[in-house]
Amino acid sequence: MKKSYLLKTVLLLCLFVGSMSCSDDDTKTTKDPIAFSITPETMLFSAKNGNAVMNIHLEKDAMWTLTNSADWLTVSGTSGTGMGYVSLVIAENDTEEARTATITVASGSETRMVQIEQSANENSSTITYDIAPDPSNMSTMTSVQLTAEMGTGWNLGNTLEAIGGETAWGNPMASKQLVDAVKAAGFKTIRIPVSWSNFSDDATFTINPAWLARVEEVVNYARDNDMYVIMNEHWDGGWMQPTNAQQAYVNNRLAIMWKQVATHFRDYDYHLIFAGSNEVMVDGDYGTPTSEYYTVQNSFNQTFVTAVRATGGRNAYRYLAVQGFNTNIDHTFAFAAIPVDVTPTRLLMEVHYYDPYNFTLNENSTITQWGSIATDPAQTETWANEAFVDAQFQKMKTKFVDNGVGVILGEFGAIVRTDVPGSETFRIYYLNYVANSARTHGLVPVYWDNGFIGNHTMALFNRNTGEVVYPDILDALMP
Structure with a gap:
């Protein structure tokens, strides 16, 4: 999920024009050279x-x-x-x-x-490993079998992906106390969004070792609790634009970045899952993607898989998550292509779910009720009801789960509306239904927690103390 107040994208259109030189003598001019x-x-x-x-x-x-x-x-x-x-x-x-x-x-x-x-072709028959593949401590489960073990997940949102530094978006630094509390609450999986370019060289894309070490410290909080970890590349300023004009640049940068990350974390066992991207789309265009857009985005997924596998060691067998276009279920169902992989049955597909937007995320909406328990049609959008949830998740089951590709519901949630009496009943019901339907259809539900407490926020835990601030929401998320 992108932060609600993202930096505006500035588009610079450079037009090269001719130059003119003058002397003190106004009658003396030099002809402009061709602007080329x-x-x-x-x-x-x-x-x-x-x-x-x-x-x-x-x-x-x-x-x-x-x-x-x-x-x-x-x-x-x-x-x-x-x-x-x-x-x-x-x-x-x-x-x-x-x-x-x-x-x-x-x-x-x-x-x-x-x-x-x-680049050279690095398909499954020609891949060259940096070091020899190492299957030790790497599970032989298929990705579908893996998802059955991952339970319910939680997002460390708006923290390690914060542009400007870990606390730049108002959350405290992630702590062992917090992750211990997440584990104690019953979560088996933690998703850690990361902006790797936050601390990278702009020219070489070299990641600062101190940032790699800090991310590893947080990963270890979860691994010390025997949790699964999904670690991704998250928005990061929006440099992964899926256009023909940007395709080569993004694929090159993506390969360089993931080679560093994968090498640094290469010795971790199968509980650490890499996820290549987050909500890739053309900035501002939420419509159905053109063939250009989804074809280029599919190439990003392939680059990610190839780059990680090539680092060898345990990464040759690691579970890897790729995403459908903008993590939209309809676009994923229609356009996503599973990358070619040297290691079979280790890929996962990730989607997100925030339907209906007016109920889940729109702070200015009057839609504050949801589902069959709604009492006021004026406050309800009926198009994204229980049947719609089930139908969307069934699409993922039919296309991916039933064909051997595990599915992660990497984000879902709904904001609290403290200014609307009685609205919490519908939020609890919505989150319970979505989480249960995801599990029923073979998806791993991973709740989005933005860390903030108060009206129009989505925190489940107090980030400073680890206290569960909405016990009823926690109960709703669990099986």
Whole structure:
């Protein structure tokens, strides 16, 4: 779940223009040179096929021609006038060698070049491990069998994923006392959202060792309690945009980041689960994804799986969670592709559930009742009732669970409305129904706790003391 007050995305459109030089003599001028550039100047692609757009910045009357050095790279045009764009289609690299190409654009006596790089194919038959695979202390259960052991889960929300530092969003630092309390309350699984780039070098994506150590400290709070841990890459400023233009950049950054994380945690046993991303979508676009969007997002999942497996050791057998588009059940059912994996039966699919939004998250809504126990139709949205919950989770069971892929309901919840008398009855009923339906359909329910107490919040525990602040909600979440 993204924090309610996210930083606004700033879109910068850079237009290269000609320059003018002047002397003290106003009658003396120098002619503007041709304003000519290509963006981006470098493109990186995974071995999978892909698409991208190259932008040409040029004076409106200037002619340009394009030459392409590779037969595995198709361009939409080879000539034009002024500013424009060229679409690129990259064929799948079915070889074990990385490959490069150069696109050259000429205008008059000026030339500009774009470098294209594509990774080697690292499918199940050609993967090279950093160290030898190590099956010790790694379960042989399928991912579906694993989910049956994971019980009910809880999210350490708005903490290690807080942009600016662990306490930047108002929560205290995560403590052993808190995680001990989560375990004592009956939770068997803890999901730890993390912003890895929070403490990374912007150029090399190298993660600060101190941040890796801090995340490991929190992981150990849970592992010392014999809990399952789902550790993910969580929003992180929204750099995982699933567009053709960003695909190569994101896949490269994702692979570099997960190689570091996976290597650092490589010796942990099967109770530690890596999750590659969180709610990947194009910022602000909550509609049905285009084929571009979900195809690119599926490539992120594949990059994550390949990068982790390649680190070898116990990571060769670790359970890994990938996500459907924006973790939306309908989009996941329609568009998600299970990545190719060298290790069978170890992948999990993750979705989230916050329907109906007006009841669960909308602070300004008058929809404060839910389900068959509702008494006022004006305060109820009937479209997302009990039958809808069951139907949505049945979709996940039919497509994934029944086909050997375990499913994590990584987030669900509903805000408390202290200003609406009687509303807590419906929140309790909603959370109980969703949690039970998830378990019935083979999904692991993981409650979203944002850590804050008061109106329109979702905390279950006092983060400072570990005290359960809503005992009735806790009872509702448990089987």
